[in-house]
Amino acid sequence: MSTVPERPLEQQITLLELVDRVLNKGVTLTGDITLSVADVDLVYVGLRVLLTTVSTMERLAAE
Amino acid sequence: MIYLYAIAEGLDGLPEVLGVDGAPLVHGSAAGLDLVLSEHAAGELDASEEAVLAHARVVEALVARSAALLPARFGRGFRDPDALREAIEGRAASLREALAQVRGCVEVGVRVLRPEPAPPPAAESGRAYMEARLAHTEEARELHEPLAALARAATRTVGATPRLLLSGAYLVEPGELDAFRSRVSELEAAHPELTFVTTGPWPPYSFAPGGET
Amino acid sequence: MSDELDRILGVTGSGDLDAVAGELDRLQGAFPRRVNADPEKVEKGLAQLVLTLVELLRQLMERQALRRMEQGNLTDEQIERLGQTFMKLEKRMEELKAEFDLEDGDLNLNLGPLGDLL
Numbered sequence: 255m256s257t258v259p260e261r262p263l264e265q266q267i268t269l270l271e272l273v274d275r276v277l278n279k280g281v282t283l284t285g286d287i288t289l290s291v292a293d294v295d296l297v298y299v300g301l302r303v304l305l306t307t308v309s310t311m312e313r314l315a316a317e
Numbered sequence: 318m319i320y321l322y323a324i325a326e327g328l329d330g331l332p333e334v335l336g337v338d339g340a341p342l343v344h345g346s347a348a349g350l351d352l353v354l355s356e357h358a359a360g361e362l363d364a365s366e367e368a369v370l371a372h373a374r375v376v377e378a379l380v381a382r383s384a385a386l387l388p389a390r391f392g393r394g395f396r397d398p399d400a401l402r403e404a405i406e407g408r409a410a411s412l413r414e415a416l417a418q419v420r421g422c423v424e425v426g427v428r429v430l431r432p433e434p435a436p437p438p439a440a441e442s443g444r445a446y447m448e449a450r451l452a453h454t455e456e457a458r459e460l461h462e463p464l465a466a467l468a469r470a471a472t473r474t475v476g477a478t479p480r481l482l483l484s485g486a487y488l489v490e491p492g493e494l495d496a497f498r499s500r501v502s503e504l505e506a507a508h509p510e511l512t513f514v515t516t517g518p519w520p521p522y523s524f525a526p527g528g529e530t
Numbered sequence: 531m532s533d534e535l536d537r538i539l540g541v542t543g544s545g546d547l548d549a550v551a552g553e554l555d556r557l558q559g560a561f562p563r564r565v566n567a568d569p570e571k572v573e574k575g576l577a578q579l580v581l582t583l584v585e586l587l588r589q590l591m592e593r594q595a596l597r598r599m600e601q602g603n604l605t606d607e608q609i610e611r612l613g614q615t616f617m618k619l620e621k622r623m624e625e626l627k628a629e630f631d632l633e634d635g636d637l638n639l640n641l642g643p644l645g646d647l648l
Contacts, residue, residue, distance in 0.1 A: 263547045268516060268537040270554035271426060274635075275522040276369050276376075276391045277558070425539070430549060443613025444606070450616070451596050478556045478634045480549065498539065505542045514550050515539040 327384030347405035385420035387525035423518030434479035486523035557635035577630040
């Protein structure tokens with residue numbers, strides 16, 4: 255248990271928002287081509303190709 | 318280990334704050350861009366609240382001193398100056414593009430919560446599931462698009478939690494902030510059952526490519 | 531310091547700040563946390579990457595199916611079957627997340643410019 259006084263709720267939320275921005279714990283898809291996990295660029299994924307294929311398929315299906 | 322806080326254009330000297338673990342800030346440069354750094358012993362950094370806040374404080378202090386700023390996320394370390402220079406030079410073009418985009422703007426975050434988690438459709442039919450998903454997607458779009466329209470750029474984070482209908486980050490010009498907040502108010506009025514939380518202004522963390530480099 | 535933590539521009543709704551704090555907390559799991567690379571974490575990092583890709587594909591497929599459903603291009607049977615499949619996938623994802631001790635925030639997909647596709 256902490257003896258530090260509880261921050262007001264608004265400050266807690268702001269802190270959580272700040273941490274969420276600074277830490278970026280999740281996975282980011284950037285620039286269509288790089289997948290980063292915890293700031294480490296791990297994989298080059300041909301995402302653009304994948305997504306183009308998806309939209310082409312959609313268009314063909316609609317015709 | 319060289320630790321990166323941000324990449325900037327037109328940096329007007331370093332602010333008088335210390336970095337993570339009390340390390341002094343260092344002004345570096347690569348590919349004609351300003352880098353704000355600190356030096357640490359090799360190894361990992363503890364993502365303690367103190368360290369994260371120190372990082373945030375540095376980034377915050379840099380906003381007023383630069384023409385454009387791309388914040389780095391916590392933990393961006395490089396083995397040595399060569400590794401750092403290579404990383405920056407390798408992405409100079411996309412970094413310049415990103416700097417041009419964020420120049421003069423602030424990031425505003427909007428989160429929208431449902432009153433309760435969306436009911437798990439597990440027990441229902443496949444059709445019910447699809448209809449629920451359709452409604453959910455449309456609702457998020459109805460909230461995001463009007464806001465994105467007032468921003469220079471916008472991102473949406475998907476698949477957050479069952480109650481978070483929308484987590485958006487919007488790159489807004491200072492002159493548009495009032496209009497943006499009005500737009501949020503309009504959406505709030507149209508959706509009284511939802512909770513909206515608008516935070517900002519933030520340095521443009523969500524608009525730095527790959528987080529930073 | 532209090533200036534930095536004074537970022538809330540507006541809150542509305544049932545005044546449920548507790549709920550907001552709760553949801554944001556879910557995104558982050560335990561905090562503070564170590565940022566390091568012990569072997570267990572590497573495997574978890576890989577699981578995080580793979581599951582995120584699976585989650586992305588699932589959402590893309592679901593989005594496409596929903597579009598076709600909106601346009602009236604699917605039969606009732608197809609809708610039912612798709613719904614059942616996506617439900618199963620979602621359930622399996624929850625199981626896998628639990629198995630690797632991954633939380634909502636770990637598969638947090640920040641789509642950036644790709645956001646328009648979903």
